[in-house]
Amino acid sequence: MNLLLGSLTIGLILSLLALGVYIAFRIFGMADITADGSLTLGGAVTAVLLLKGTDPVLATLAGCLSGAAAGMLTGILHTRFGIHSLLSGILMMTALYSINLWVMGRSNLPLLSVANLTDAGERLANLMIGPQKTMMLMGWEVTCRDIGILLATFAWVCLTAVLLFFFFKTELGTAMRATGDNPQMIRALGVNTGNMIVLGLALSNGLVALSGALLAQFQGFADVQMGIGMIVWGVASVIIGESLVRTRRLGLAITGAIMGAVLFRLLLAIALRFGLNPNNLKLITAIFVFFALVSPALLDSLRKRWGGTKYA
Amino acid sequence: MLEVIGAKKTFNPGTINETRALQGVHFKLEKSSFVIIIGTNGSGKSTLLNAVAGSFFLDDGQIRIDGKDITRWPEHRRAAYIGRVFQNPFSGTAPNMTIEENLVLAARRGLFRSLLPASRRSLVDALKERVRTLGMGLENRFDNEIGTLSGGQRQALTLLMATWLRPQLLLLDEHTAALDPKSADQVIHLTREVVAREQLTTLMVTHSMWQAAHLGDRLIMVHRGKIVRDYAGATKARLRPDDLLAQFDEVRRTDQLDPTAAEMLRSRYV
Numbered sequence: 001m002n003l004l005l006g007s008l009t010i011g012l013i014l015s016l017l018a019l020g021v022y023i024a025f026r027i028f029g030m031a032d033i034t035a036d037g038s039l040t041l042g043g044a045v046t047a048v049l050l051l052k053g054t055d056p057v058l059a060t061l062a063g064c065l066s067g068a069a070a071g072m073l074t075g076i077l078h079t080r081f082g083i084h085s086l087l088s089g090i091l092m093m094t095a096l097y098s099i100n101l102w103v104m105g106r107s108n109l110p111l112l113s114v115a116n117l118t119d120a121g122e123r124l125a126n127l128m129i130g131p132q133k134t135m136m137l138m139g140w141e142v143t144c145r146d147i148g149i150l151l152a153t154f155a156w157v158c159l160t161a162v163l164l165f166f167f168f169k170t171e172l173g174t175a176m177r178a179t180g181d182n183p184q185m186i187r188a189l190g191v192n193t194g195n196m197i198v199l200g201l202a203l204s205n206g207l208v209a210l211s212g213a214l215l216a217q218f219q220g221f222a223d224v225q226m227g228i229g230m231i232v233w234g235v236a237s238v239i240i241g242e243s244l245v246r247t248r249r250l251g252l253a254i255t256g257a258i259m260g261a262v263l264f265r266l267l268l269a270i271a272l273r274f275g276l277n278p279n280n281l282k283l284i285t286a287i288f289v290f291f292a293l294v295s296p297a298l299l300d301s302l303r304k305r306w307g308g309t310k311y312a
Numbered sequence: 313m314l315e316v317i318g319a320k321k322t323f324n325p326g327t328i329n330e331t332r333a334l335q336g337v338h339f340k341l342e343k344s345s346f347v348i349i350i351g352t353n354g355s356g357k358s359t360l361l362n363a364v365a366g367s368f369f370l371d372d373g374q375i376r377i378d379g380k381d382i383t384r385w386p387e388h389r390r391a392a393y394i395g396r397v398f399q400n401p402f403s404g405t406a407p408n409m410t411i412e413e414n415l416v417l418a419a420r421r422g423l424f425r426s427l428l429p430a431s432r433r434s435l436v437d438a439l440k441e442r443v444r445t446l447g448m449g450l451e452n453r454f455d456n457e458i459g460t461l462s463g464g465q466r467q468a469l470t471l472l473m474a475t476w477l478r479p480q481l482l483l484l485d486e487h488t489a490a491l492d493p494k495s496a497d498q499v500i501h502l503t504r505e506v507v508a509r510e511q512l513t514t515l516m517v518t519h520s521m522w523q524a525a526h527l528g529d530r531l532i533m534v535h536r537g538k539i540v541r542d543y544a545g546a547t548k549a550r551l552r553p554d555d556l557l558a559q560f561d562e563v564r565r566t567d568q569l570d571p572t573a574a575e576m577l578r579s580r581y582v
Contacts, residue, residue, distance in 0.1 A: 166429075167427070169429055169430060169431070170425075170426070170427045170428060170429055170430055171416075171420055171425040171426050171427070171428055171429075171430045172425045172426065172427055173427075173430070174409070174413055174416065174417055174430040175417060175420075175425050177406070177409060177413075178406040178409060178413075178414075178417055181406035181407060181408050181409055182402075182403070182405065182406040182407065184398070184403050185403060185404055185405060185406055186406070186417065187387045187388045187391065188365070188387070188391055188394075188396045188398075188404070188474075189391055189417055189418055189420070189421045189422075189473075190388050190389070190391035190392055190420075190421050190422035190423070191388055191391075191425070192386070192388045193388070248408065
């Protein structure tokens with residue numbers, strides 16, 4: 001049960017990563033590898049500030065903003081200097097590796113001894129169910145702290161998703177989506193597409209860094225390696241989400257990305273529980289994403305072979 | 313209204329693909345005039361339109377709108393003055409966004425985009441009212457993605473979007489070339505209507521001699537990056553498709569004359 005609660009919480013934390021990747025990957029059609037670096041950056045900045053005694057909320061916010069700045073730089077490399085989007089992300093990710101080491105001072109910062117947002121989760125649980133340490137949940141004994149953290153994360157993710165949804169329905173947000181959909185058209189309607197991409201990547205990496213900041217606090221340490229391969233995680237979550245909701249319409253796609261992130265984390269937890277060698281984790285993830293990416297086209301061609309196309 | 317002064321543009325200069333697309337184009341558009349541009353393939357007529365829209369910057373020359381020098385303005389800044397419909401029906405709309413979202417995007421052309429909701433009731437109602445006048449039933453499909461519409465429907469909507477906020481200048485780049493004859497007629501009809509109603513200053517490129525003869529109050533023929541014919545007023549009104557074809561032939565003959573003449577001169581004097 002504790003494993004399940006932990007996986008759900010991490011899944012929800014990583015759903016913020018999934019939302020960030022959704023913005024870059026689905027709205028702008030860019031695989032923005034900056035995510036690998038900005039997730040760590042968010043964790044690193046937050047960890048350092050927490051160790052200095054900064055208020056956890058402020059520290060988390062600072063982590064989030066640092067990621068946004070990194071995304072903004074990637075966007076500037078891409079739009080102002082005309083560097084290919086993939087390469088801009090790679091450049092930024094590489095630079096961030098050193099920056100993260102520089103921010104942290106060493107490769108790993110433990111956070112178990114300092115006050116952080118997980119304590120707020122515990123307080124929430126105490127507020128709701130009283131001051132006991134443990135409780136029964138479906139016949140299992142779980143700590144109130146874990147429940148509180150899970151609920152707080154869930155609430156926060158829901159709030160972020162709703163805010164994001166409404167943002168993409170605003171004048172600015174629709175212009176951003178149109179930039180990804182048809183840049184020629186939206187330029188002719190007076191929008192500076194370069195600025196939209198810079199802003200969008202800032203938003204995307206801000207969410208990714210927020211995810212990193214929360215992850216570092218939840219797992220109790222920030223590590224310079226924690227971001228590696230996270231872009232693939234994000235893409236996997238988005239794709240799983242799309243296959244769950246079977247549409248790319250905004251509201252459902254956002255919900256799907258969150259569901260995808262949680263489901264993906266649960267699947268991995270189960271696989272690990274049943275003896276998957278953790279060393280193979282990234283390989284399995286990559287193979288999984290490969291199949292998720294090619295299966296729609298594969299299914300389509302199969303459908304055509306068996307007659308009865310959708311557009312007949 | 314619009315002034316193009318000595319516009320020059322060469323693509324891929326210094327390579328074997330060098331194209332001298334505009335070689336000193338010079339013209340002036342009066343307010344509320346409807347000007348047709350025709351020319352052979354590669355003559356530079358679309359390049360001319362794109363130069364005005366700001367798809368690229370000129371190598372030399374100047375472009376002015378209402379006396380303002382916009383030569384170095386980027387595309388999105390010019391959009392505050394210019395409404396555009398493209399040749400490709402896919403270019404003017406965002407396919408994965410709904411009809412409503414596309415229209416409300418156009419309702420902020422050249423204006424500041426805030427964090428207020430894009431779809432406001434009063435605006436959407438007004439847009440629906442206008443879309444109803446297209447007579448395509450699209451007012452009942454505001455939640456459909458534009459990608460599901462036909463080329464003709466998309467062009468009609470793009471035209472509506474380009475003119476919802478009255479543009480100082482409307483640019484139409486062969487906007488019916490990719491449509492079937494029936495849709496093309498419909499879009500031309502809508503074009504005529506909106507240009508007349510709003511008294512729009514319009515620059516329209518076309519391949520259709522019929523459109524060139526029957527629309528507009530002035531006609532410019534472009535050839536090899538230069539304006540070679542310019543008819544206005546009664547002369548333009550008298551032009552028939554056959555006259556235009558004859559003009560094309562004449563321009564081509566002059567073309568063929570040049571190398572032969574050069575050859576003759578060389579053999580005689582070198």
